[in-house]
Amino acid sequence: MAFLRSTARHSTRALRSSFTPRKNILPRFVALSTTTTPITPPPRRPTAAQNAVALSLVVVAALGLFLTSGSPTVFADDGTNHAKLIPFQEVSRHNKKDDLWVVIRGEVYNLTDFIAIHPGGAKVIIQHAGKDATKIFESIHAKGLLESMLGPSQHIGTVDPATMPKLEPELTDDDIRMLINNKNKPPLGAMINLRDIEEVAKKVMSMKAWHYYRSDAEDGYTYRNNFAALTHYFFRPRILREVGQVDTSTFILGMPSSLPIFAGPAAMAGLGHPDGEKNIVRSAANGGILYGISSNASCSLEEIAGARQPDQPLIFQLYIAKDRKVSADVLKKVECLGFKAIMFTVDAPVLGRREFDMRTRIVADDDEQENAPPNSKGGVSATIDGYFDVDIGWKDVEWLQRQTKLPIIIKGIQTVEDCLLAAEYPGVKGILISNHGGRQADYAPASIDVLYELRQTHPEVFDKVEVYVDGGFRRGTDIVKAVCLGAKAVGLGRSFLYANAAYGERGVSKTIEILREEIVNCMQQIGLTSLSQARPEMIKYMERTVEPPKTSDYAQE
Ligand code: HEM
Ligand code: HEM
Ligand SMILES: Cc1cc2nc3c(=O)[nH]c(=O)nc-3n(C[C@H](O)[C@H](O)[C@H](O)COP(=O)(O)O)c2cc1C
Structure with missing residues (x-):
């Protein structure tokens, strides 16, 4: 449909x-x-x-x-x-x-x-x-x-x-749409929340790039459920708490962060803006937050490292190649370049079936190769299956511990059972509850629900490792809810890509500042002056929920 x-x-x-x-x-x-x-x-x-x-x-x-x-x-x-x-x-x-x-x-x-x-x-x-x-x-x-x-x-x-011959512009309909929308886009100052920026990105990005960013797995149930699930968690605000001074700062694996958020590793920032990841690195420094660099970044690691402020910490996200030597070399290089932690992504042994992306590709395939046999698997998955290891297992966490002295974060945990297993490894200092923004297993649970279950059933895990969460977090309130439930920090993926595509570095910085204002405001409304006061008692799970706002992403589908 x-x-x-x-x-x-x-x-x-x-x-x-x-x-x-x-x-x-x-x-x-x-x-x-x-x-x-x-x-x-x-x-x-x-x-x-x-x-x-x-x-x-x-x-x-x-x-x-x-x-x-x-x-x-x-x-x-x-x-x-x-x-x-x-x-x-x-x-x-x-x-x-x-x-x-x-x-x-x-x-x-x-x-x-x-x-x-x-x-x-x-x-x-x-x-x-x-x-x-x-x-x-x-x-x-x-x-x-x-x-x-x-x-x-x-x-x-x-x-x-x-x-050189003068460039004869061969504009496609899509190019023309982008040009017009770019010319008419609202000024950055008119952006009130992250959805506003997302709307601009949708209009000014190329069809190909936007579909790649927006794509989700199969019918998008997990993608939409990430948003829907968050609407079941309500606050129990406390009053008369003298909220004049609010401190939003925290530490992530000992690294200071001005907000309990980080820019998650998301591939190909260059599809949205020619400066790609470099913009996000610079904005992360200005906003005082951490950034996890994707294995699949548009910019080279040297370019990314070169865009850092002195002493700016960065995290590297790793996929393990079939040839472990290749991954070992990458890890060495990343350590040499001064990255501060390794985020090992475990929810993508094979790529999810991202149908927006696949359909757009098939249209072009038909044009190019009229008699080509149908490729049921999809080109990207086929190529990646050949290179990255589908057979990664817990043994590889041990392997990773042997390869690096950097703290390890396991990214892509989707059950309480796996949180417990991951927390057993001494090199694992953090776990990131994530379903890859709904891009991997459709019907994987919403990340906030897994966090809630972990808090209810195994609160001791939060003392053993740092717990992070991502997937569908777009508001200061969303982030404060997760912090109340025990998350040390919340990752955002698409929001930074969209902001970079819509307004470049300034857009990414604006995204951080909007979130800062929303987080401060939320904390003041519910009676918190520091994140250490954010407790599970401040959250109530409600079976009943309310219609989402008409402008929200999952309301549209
Ligand atoms: C068969 C391939 C395609 C599929 C399955 C597809 C799917 C979708 C879906 C589901 C949305 C709405 C998502 C949302 O609102 O969050 C969307 C929006 C959009 N698509 Fe496509 N699309 C395809 C091809 C294209 C092509 C070829 C173009 C441009 C030439 C394009 C341009 C857009 C634009 C600009 C939007 C956002 C504007 C709007 O919401 O109306 N799409 N597409
Ligand atoms: C006229 C020059 C070239 C054109 C028009 C061109 C175009 C393309 C196209 C259309 C693809 C397929 C992308 C896709 O399926 O998404 C591709 C893939 C690729 N090209 Fe090129 N290419 C050119 C030159 C080169 C050169 C000089 C190199 C190496 C130095 C190169 C290396 C690659 C690689 C590594 C891939 C990825 C393989 C894959 O997607 O399976 N290309 N190129
Ligand atoms: C376009 C795109 C590319 C991504 N690439 C990667 C990647 O290379 N490695 C990875 O571990 N996660 C990747 N992710 C997942 C994000 O790190 C993150 O888990 C997800 O985007 C969070 O959901 P959100 O987009 O709703 O905030 C990607 C996500 C998107 C949207």
Whole structure:
């Protein structure tokens, strides 16, 4: 029903005309390719022969003997070795399968040999033969990929900028919608709450990016239940408590935080804003909160670390690769870069079936490969299954303890039983009750309900490890409820991505400030002057609930 309604809303023309890559996100291995170990990603649905090609590439690249393309290096007129600028007209002559140059960020590459092993297929590259492919390349590929996957001989030189053709804007319906909405968006000062910012993001983001952020698993019951469940917890406000001075600060694993919130690890902040995670890092520093960096970040770890304020602590979120050596290297690198804790995500052995995302992809697939067999699994899941380990188990928590001295947070716990198990590991200092924002198992319980059950049945766990929670928290009241039930801090995922997409760094900072005002206000209303006074007695669970406001996310569906 939701599907029928939503597709009816979008015109077929818009569906067909907008370019949508077959997958909406880069597989996780691309982000990991920032490690020093050369990693050549496996092609999608690889055959044995393709595997062999990929493997040989790793070996060849590691030896620094990358295949030469046989193309002539362009020398300066005076016969010296100084490469001269290449006129664009020269590039456009190499526009065939067997002689194929492209311009990416002003540099000319010979991709003749590369097309056969391009993980995204030969066809897209051939379509851009002899052209400037910067825009499409940057929209899909991680920074640093060119350097890590192409050999020096494939870099022909620099294009002469004076000869570049004027950009002919090829605007899709979606581009036009975004441009108009961006121009007309309300000023940041008009944003009163997080929903306001979310609404702006929905309008100004590309269809592809917005659907990736908003996506949830299957019918979205867990996604919506995260919001719905929160409406069952009411306060028992205390009065006459002299609430003139309110302290919202706390410590998360000993790291100071000005609010009981953190920015959760959410992939691909770059889909919303070109500065990606760097904006969130800077705003987190200004707002005095922590940020967990996704394994699948758009920016490289170096860029992210470089955007930090001196002494700003950051957390790294880890997915474990099949090849443990790769993950061990990532952990070493993260420690060297000064990250302060590891958040091990355990609720995504395989990706959830995110249908908004999948349907958008299938539309593009049909356009590109008319006779392609249906891919029931979905490209992203297939690729990730090949690279990340589906067979992760409790033994890997032990493995992780051996690999790092940093405190470990287990992210993605969905039952009280697993809270108890996780708290047994000495290296585990924190547990994050989370259902990945409803993106993994549909019908996983709302995080607030698991927190409540844990508080009721095993209050001792809160003394053993720090307990955090995320999923659907959008208001200061939501956050204070969780703190009353024992959460040390609450994570927000989509809200920071949306804010970054709508208003960049200022939007992320505004999100933190709105939450600060709401948290302070809530504490004053219910009689709290510090978070240590937030107790379970201040919460009452109500079977009955009230209609959600018409503007709220889950009310719309
Ligand atoms: C078949 C693929 C698609 C599916 C299943 C789908 C699904 C949805 C759903 C369920 C919503 C509402 C979610 C909410 O309100 O929280 C939505 C909103 C939206 N979709 Fe799609 N969509 C698809 C393709 C597209 C395409 C191709 C475009 C643009 C060219 C697009 C642009 C939008 C926009 C701008 C919104 C937000 C505006 C609004 O609420 O009316 N969608 N989509
Ligand atoms: C004209 C230049 C290029 C174009 C138009 C292009 C386009 C694409 C497209 C459309 C995809 C599929 C994305 C998806 O399914 O979501 C892709 C994937 C990919 N491309 Fe490229 N690409 C280009 C050049 C390159 C180069 C030079 C490299 C390496 C240096 C590269 C490495 C990759 C990788 C690693 C993937 C991900 C594999 C996967 O999604 O399964 N591409 N590319
Ligand atoms: C677009 C998006 C990407 C995400 N990527 C990751 C990820 O790479 N690693 C991870 O552990 N969690 C990831 N998450 C889950 C978040 O860390 C968090 O659990 C969730 O967003 C919280 O729910 P909320 O969005 O309702 O606040 C992602 C969530 C979203 C929305």
